[in-house]
Amino acid sequence: MSFSMIIGHENIKFQIVSSIKQQRFSHAHIIVGEDGIGKSFIARETAIEILGKSENKQYADIVEFKLGKGKKSIGIDEVKNIIEETTKNLMKVIKR
Numbered sequence: 001m002s003f004s005m006i007i008g009h010e011n012i013k014f015q016i017v018s019s020i021k022q023q024r025f026s027h028a029h030i031i032v033g034e035d036g037i038g039k040s041f042i043a044r045e046t047a048i049e050i051l052g053k054s055e056n057k058q059y060a061d062i063v064e065f066k067l068g069k070g071k072k073s074i075g076i077d078e079v080k081n082i083i084e085e086t087t088k089n090l091m092k093v094i095k096r
Contacts, residue, residue: 063086
């Protein structure tokens, strides 16, 4: 999938792609909204675009996280797990 395959969100897609191309993409973004509107697709394609990749596949540089069912917020344990996973993936890349 690519941004062109994501239906809707034209302004958001344009802003993301433009800011990446101009090297003005912020270090952090929060993507929020109703379930099923494409937040995960936008986030994944943004990550792929930042990496300069063209294929949607697993990359060591992309760590995905989703809240558990019935959860409304992320807890400290989840943050620790994300940091641990990110660090572990970074160490794999460095060792190459």
